[in-house]
Amino acid sequence: MNSEKYREIQAHVNDGDARRNVGEWGEAKISYLKAIEEFSAICEIDPHAPMTAEQVDLQKTINGRIEDVNSHLASVHLDKGRAALANKAWQIAIDELEEATRLAKDDNIAFLEEVKGLLDKSRNGHRDAMIRSELTPFVDRGDDFKRSGNFGEAILEFQEAAKKAAGLPEHHKYVVYIKNSLTECRRSIIRPYLAKINKACHAGKFAMASGFLKRAQLLLDSTDNVYHAFLEQLKEKIQLNLKEDEFVETEEFEAPEVWEKAVKDYEEALDLYSSFTVTDPFAPAYTGVNVFEDKFIDSRRKLGKLYKTRADRLRDQAKIEKAIRNYKEAIRLLPRSDKLFHEAFKEMKKLRAQIAVP
The missing domain is CATH 1.25.40 (Serine Threonine Protein Phosphatase 5, Tetratricopeptide repeat)
Structure with a gap:
């Protein structure tokens, strides 16, 4: 390596050191990378040219400086990711935290674990935001139909929303809301049948009551244990009063x-x-x-x-x-x-x- 090239490399290193000392981590890294590029260019020209001990030490020093700068940059990206997460800017948070993970030292376990926790939250938030954007039209229409008393239409909308939310955990707030809405709509449709069943039973028309009961059971949510138990009790009561020929369908x-x-x-x-x-x-x-x-x-x-x-x-x-x-x-x-x-x-x-x- 000639002295002129060596001076260029040393100049980049000195510039990087100056910027590193004042906390300009990004600019410092750029200078160190320029020094590494000069080393690589020299090696490509004459790959068999020997390097002096001083030059080898300089190259090691530069790599060490880059590693140190990367650690500081990782902390900077962590702070940016944390701020983006607080503002629910999910994609920005993901990008910043992934960059922090890439720059951090492999042996900095505590730092990596902290980043991972925040990254998981960011990814979950981003996933929820994407799913929410898909669910919102169906849920909004379902809510509108429910408020206007069109429970059959509301059920269809909430079922479409449930399909979109199929990948979410059972306890997720979106899944819970949709399931509760479906149960509420089905109960609203079932209640008039309960009144008809009661009226038919009092009139002694148990075959008619049985028909109303079957319609109600069709609408019943499989997870609605309260209404399921109640309808089963009604079924037993009705069947006790049905005549044998009324069982034939x-x-x-x-x-x-x-x-x-x-x-x-x-x-x-x-x-x-x-x-x-x-x-x-x-x-x-x-x-x-x-x-x-x-x-x-x-x-x-x-x-x-x-x-x-x-x-x-x-x-x-x-x-x-x-x-x-x-x-x-x-x-x-x-x-x-x-x-x-x-x-x-x-x-x-x-x-x-x-x-x-x-």
Whole structure:
């Protein structure tokens, strides 16, 4: 190594020392790294050139200075990370604390443990913030529906939120809030059924009470031990008063002939409605209205009503998927202006809220 290069390296070291003495750790490290770069450049030019003992000592000194500066920089990043954590700037805290970990000495166990604890808190905070941003739209809509009394819609929203929070621990505040909200909504839907059950029992209509009870049990949260025990007591009371023939469950209220006639009438009306044209020789003159429209709508309504009746029966028997399929058919057939259409749609929404219970 020629004397000129040696002087350049020494100048960088002296500059680094001066900055280190006044606590300018970052600038000091830059100067030391420049000195190391000069050493590396010389070695690349002539890798076999011998180094004097003085030069070897200087290189060791520089590496020692860098290690010392890194320790101070680690403390600086720790302070920045701690401040960012206090301000809930999670990503900044993570970046600063990871840098502190990288710069710290491997044998500084106490320092590394402190950084690790803060880093874990920062990562948890960042995770919660990300999950919260995903959950908030669903939870907010669920809360709005709950406040307005639309508990079925609220359940669907809270269930979506529960899916988003699936990776969180059971005791996490988000999970607890969502589960409590689901339980509250289900109880709100169950309470009217309890009143109907009580009224039916007092009237001696235990078969009807049994149907209401099954609907209530469908809505019950699996973790709601209070309501579960209460409904089981009601079930025992009702079954003691049920007659033997009332235990038999069928999926049809109407006879097969009724279904056959309804389907046949609908198909005939559909054929007539579809084949009608304004040039039909049997159509009244000067009219563009389909004269078979009323008959077609009436046949659709009758068939839709049968599907809804069957769906209600299946719902009472806790056959959820079959009930939903029949409600869908009823909705497809019933006119939108019909009261039965809205009843079927409402019941289907309630049942759908029970299929994907988290």
